[in-house]
Amino acid sequence: MVEIDVRGFGCPIPVVKTKKAIEKNPNEQITVLVETTVSKENVSRLAESKKYSVQVEETAGNEYRILLNPPGK
C-alpha cells in the first residue's frame, strides 16, 4: 500500500502528487492524507475520473484520510 502525505500543500500540488502516485503504482491501493476540504474534493475528483473508488475518513484536527482503490479491486 502506498501512502502520500500532502497536508500543508496548496492547490494544485495535492492533485499533482496523487496523480504521480497513481501513475507510478497502478493497481495499488493509495492512501492520501489531506488537510483541507478543497484538497479532499480535488483529490477525490481526480481519483474518480480514473475510475478509482474513493473512501474519505475524517481524522483528528479536521483533516482527511482518503483511500483510493484502483478499478476492479
Next chain:
Amino acid sequence: MASNFWTQKTWIILGGLILGILATLLTKWGNPANMGICVACFYRVITGGIGLHRAGVVQYIRPEIMGFVFGALISAFAFGEFRPKGGSSPIIRFFLGAFFMIGALVFLGCPIRALIRLAGGDLNGITALLGVIVGAAIGIIFLKGGYNLGRAGRVSKIPALIIPLIMLGLLLLIVFKPHFLFFSQKGPGAQYAPILVSLLAGMFAGFVAQKTRMCFVGSWRDIMLVRDFYLFSGIAAFFVGVLVCNYALGNFASGFYHWGFEHQPVSHNNHLWNFLGMVLAGLTATLLGGCPLRQTILASEGDTDAGVTILGLIVGAAFAHNFLLASSPKGPGEFGPAAVIIGLIFCSVVGFLMMEREK
C-alpha cells in the same frame, strides 16, 4: 458520489452565470466599460487611491475588493473552512504577486477582465486568453517536474485576520473619505457604482467564489493538467453571462460596445505585449496556485501566504505606474516589455529551482 459532484458543477455554472450578469450590471451602475469586475484593475485603483502611485486616472477605493473578502470570510466561517495557515515561501509569493500585476497591467486586465472584454466585443481578449493558456501550460511543466513552494503550517488566528482588518480599514476610508486619499477626477478611476452596491455585489461574489472555488487561471490549468472541466465550467458560464447580459442591455445595439480590436475601452491592441503580459500573468498565477480572485478568497479563509500575495499585487501595481510599466490605451508603457521579460525570467528561475528532487 457522482450525483453529488453533478450538484457541485451545477452550482459553479449557476454561480458563474450570475457573476457574469452582475459584472455587466456593475458597468451599467457606474463601473468603467468592460470593467464591471477586474481584480487586478481594482487592486491597482486602490493602490492609487491610497497614493502609492500617482496615475491620476486610476485612483479610487473599490469596495468590491472589500466585498470579496467579507463575503468569503462569512462563507468560510459558516462552513467551517476558516483555517489559519502560512509559511509556504511567502517572499516568493510576494514577488509572483507583484509580477502577476505587472503582466496584467501590460495587457490592462486580469484573466477575469480578459473574458469580460471578449464578451464586450474587445477581441484583444482572445490574445490575452491565449497568453493565459500558454502561461498556465509553462507552469504545468514546472508542476510536473515537481515544483512546489513547500508546505504551509498552522498559525494563530491573529495573522490570519490581518487582511480582513486591512479591508475593514479600507472600507472605513471610502466611507469617510479623509482628504489624504486620492480620487480620480476623470478616467476609469472616476467611474464607479455606488459604494453600497459595489460592496454588496463584491460580498455576493466573494461568497460564491469561496463556495465554488472559482478560479480564472486554475480553470485552464486543470483542463491541461488533469482533463478536469469543473473550474472551467464556472468561467465559461461567467463568459456566457456577460455576453448575454450585454446583448440584453442593448450594449451592442446602442454602440456602447462593438466587435473588433481597435478603439476598445481601457484597451490597446499591441498583440505581442498583450500576449506576453498575460503569459506572465498565467504563469505567475499557476506557480501561485490561483488567480488574484482565488488568492483574495484564500486570504479570507485564513491563508496568510495568499495575504502576502495580495500585498505583492499592490506593490506590483505601485511599481507598474511609478516606473512606467503599465500600458495605457496608447500602448505599452516605456519599460513594460522589459519588466515582462524580467518577470518571465524570475518565474523560470523560481519554477526550476523550486522543483523537488524525486526520492
